[in-house]
Amino acid sequence: MKIIIAKTAGFCMGVRRAVEMALDSPGKHRGPIFTHGPLIHNPQVLDLLDEKGVHIIQSIPEAGEGTVLIRAHGVPPAVKKDLKKAGFAVIDATCPRVIKVQAIIKKHARQGYASIIIGDRDHPEVAGLMGFAADRGYIAGSLEELEALPDFDKAILVAQTTLNIRLFEAVKNWAQARHPHYKCFDTICDSTAQRQAEVQKMAEMVDALIVVGGKNSGNTQRLAEIAGQSGIATYHIETESDLDVKALSLAETIGITAGASTPNWIINRVVRAVERLPYKNSAGIQKIVFSIQQALLLTNVFVAAGAGCLSYACAVLMGDSDFLPHVWISMLYVLSMHTLNNLTGLKADRYNDPEREAFYRGHKRFLICLALFSGAAGLLIAYSQGITTFLVLLMMSILGLSYNIKLIPKTLFIGKYSRIRDISGSKTILIAVAWGVVTSVLPAISAGNPFGLKTTLVFFWATGLAFARTAFFDILDMQGDRIVGKETIPILLGEKKSIQMLKAVLGIWVVLFIFSSMIGIIPALGFGLSICPAAMLALISMHENGFMLPGIRLEFLVESHFFLAGMMTLIYTVVFQ
Numbered sequence: 001m002k003i004i005i006a007k008t009a010g011f012c013m014g015v016r017r018a019v020e021m022a023l024d025s026p027g028k029h030r031g032p033i034f035t036h037g038p039l040i041h042n043p044q045v046l047d048l049l050d051e052k053g054v055h056i057i058q059s060i061p062e063a064g065e066g067t068v069l070i071r072a073h074g075v076p077p078a079v080k081k082d083l084k085k086a087g088f089a090v091i092d093a094t095c096p097r098v099i100k101v102q103a104i105i106k107k108h109a110r111q112g113y114a115s116i117i118i119g120d121r122d123h124p125e126v127a128g129l130m131g132f133a134a135d136r137g138y139i140a141g142s143l144e145e146l147e148a149l150p151d152f153d154k155a156i157l158v159a160q161t162t163l164n165i166r167l168f169e170a171v172k173n174w175a176q177a178r179h180p181h182y183k184c185f186d187t188i189c190d191s192t193a194q195r196q197a198e199v200q201k202m203a204e205m206v207d208a209l210i211v212v213g214g215k216n217s218g219n220t221q222r223l224a225e226i227a228g229q230s231g232i233a234t235y236h237i238e239t240e241s242d243l244d245v246k247a248l249s250l251a252e253t254i255g256i257t258a259g260a261s262t263p264n265w266i267i268n269r270v271v272r273a274v275e276r277l278p279y280k281n282s283a284g285i286q287k288i289v290f291s292i293q294q295a296l297l298l299t300n301v302f303v304a305a306g307a308g309c310l311s312y313a314c315a316v317l318m319g320d321s322d323f324l325p326h327v328w329i330s331m332l333y334v335l336s337m338h339t340l341n342n343l344t345g346l347k348a349d350r351y352n353d354p355e356r357e358a359f360y361r362g363h364k365r366f367l368i369c370l371a372l373f374s375g376a377a378g379l380l381i382a383y384s385q386g387i388t389t390f391l392v393l394l395m396m397s398i399l400g401l402s403y404n405i406k407l408i409p410k411t412l413f414i415g416k417y418s419r420i421r422d423i424s425g426s427k428t429i430l431i432a433v434a435w436g437v438v439t440s441v442l443p444a445i446s447a448g449n450p451f452g453l454k455t456t457l458v459f460f461w462a463t464g465l466a467f468a469r470t471a472f473f474d475i476l477d478m479q480g481d482r483i484v485g486k487e488t489i490p491i492l493l494g495e496k497k498s499i500q501m502l503k504a505v506l507g508i509w510v511v512l513f514i515f516s517s518m519i520g521i522i523p524a525l526g527f528g529l530s531i532c533p534a535a536m537l538a539l540i541s542m543h544e545n546g547f548m549l550p551g552i553r554l555e556f557l558v559e560s561h562f563f564l565a566g567m568m569t570l571i572y573t574v575v576f577q
């Protein structure tokens with residue numbers, strides 16, 4: 001089964017901005033925090049906001065306290081005034097693109113124009129726009145309703161930002177033919193236009209199309225409408241539990257798109273559920289392979305084996321022939337730390353990876369034992385390699401264990417920093433450095449050469465690869481991390497800049513490794529190992545361009561880069577040594 005995900009699926013700029021403003025409000029603005037009406041049309045996001053202490057008020061009380069957020073759709077100016085009069089502080093999360101439409105209507109209303117809004121009269125955005133039209137506002141939901149309106153000497157036509165583009169095209173043609181003096185403003189948001197155009201295109205390439213989003217979300221309904229008009233089987237679902245497993249199992253190619261108010265974590269859950277469809281009722285070899293992949297990833301055995309491969313590559317690069325103890329140390333340390341990390345990151349996994357969350361909750365005791373046992377075994381092997389190796393690994397293990405623990409008492413800590421995890425972006429950097437140290441510095445310490453140029457170069461190479469891996473997963477988990485308040489590097493920099501940074505890091509390593517091999521700082525193996533950052537770079541670009549979906553296969557491929565390093569090293573040692 002082939003799955004295609006729409007590049008435009010998920011939060012648009014306006015919705016993302018409004019949700020982030022709402023998530024940031026508790027603790028930042030005067031409480032209690034409310035939204036005026038539902039912030040967006042997605043029940044799962046609304047439940048989440050409610051849990052975070054952001055509640056909905058449907059009507060304005062005579063007197064109130066706290067802060068009210070105006071939703072992305074905007075409100076009539078009178079509502080804002082009434083909220084302030086009632087005693088609320090008001091935060092305006094109206095989408096800047098909706099504000100632009102409001103400004104067009106306001107300006108023309110002052111000049112005596114009638115404002116005809118093409119849209120859904122029950123939609124809050126349209127209700128808000130009407131408030132700017134003075135008493136000369138009209139709503140038309142179809143060409144028939146438009147024709148039924150009186151003729152105006154001066155009128156403007158604007159569209160609800162999520163209107164069907166075909167309808168507005170017809171409206172423009174109608175106006176040109178019947179009322180050429182009407183001024184038409186195409187106020188359909190780019191995001192809506194692109195989303196609808198993409199769904200039309202996708203409908204030609206797939207057997208079935210899944211549209212994910214709130215049942216009462218106008219723009220999601222329109223996507224389902226457009227897909228349905230093209231004649232393919234269309235399923236409008238809110239979550240993965242609504243999937244029609246029987247019908248979808250028969251499709252060879254499935255398209256997935258989502259409305260502007262659907263968060264990534266819900267789309268990811270749907271993708272993971274669709275990914276599993278072919279294996280649900282089958283007992284074939286594919287199901288076995290998929291289940292093995294899943295088990296290896298969930299237990300961190302795959303990532304630990306990857307660390308072992310990286311350690312092997314680093315040892316051969318540094319000319320260390322006694323690599324086996326360090327391969328084991330790397331594997332056991334990474335297994336221990338990643339398992340503990342998953343055990344303490346269950347809150348974020350609830351959104352990012354619900355399967356992982358369920359697995360860790362269901363096997364908590366076993367996984368704690370596994371983490372402690374592998375950590376202890378790693379330390380034991382490190383001890384056999386010398387006291388310095390042991391102490392460095394012990395220090396790193398303590399650092400890893402204390403990552404989530406409050407180290408500085410409340411009375412003493414300055415600002416919000418009481419745990420290591422409170423330092424923004426610390427997780428990504430610490431994981432990368434830890435990988436770099438166990439895979440390259442520890443073998444160099446045992447070999448008695450921890451500070452040479454070769455060791456430094458290999459350390460930064462291993463750290464760079466681990467950094468790219470971790471930061472890339474952080475990019476995939478951005479929305480879930482944001483919800484639970486984690487400040488990863490992608491959250492600080494934004495998705496686009498983070499991807500650019502990763503591409504730059506990986507690109508530099510491709511060039512640097514080839515160059516270092518050419519001038520003899522590292523052996524010729526460096527030529528072969530430059531393929532690893534190059535392959536990772538290609539994978540990130542494929543994901544960026546929508547060719548690689550988040551899910552088990554992508555995770556598996558990312559982790560496979562370390563196996564690629566191990567394989568290249570094995571070939572090199574067999575052929576050249």
Ligand code: SF4
Nearest residue numbers: 012014095097161189
């Ligand atoms: S669809 Fe466009 S106008 Fe509407 S909230 Fe999103 S970005 Fe703003």
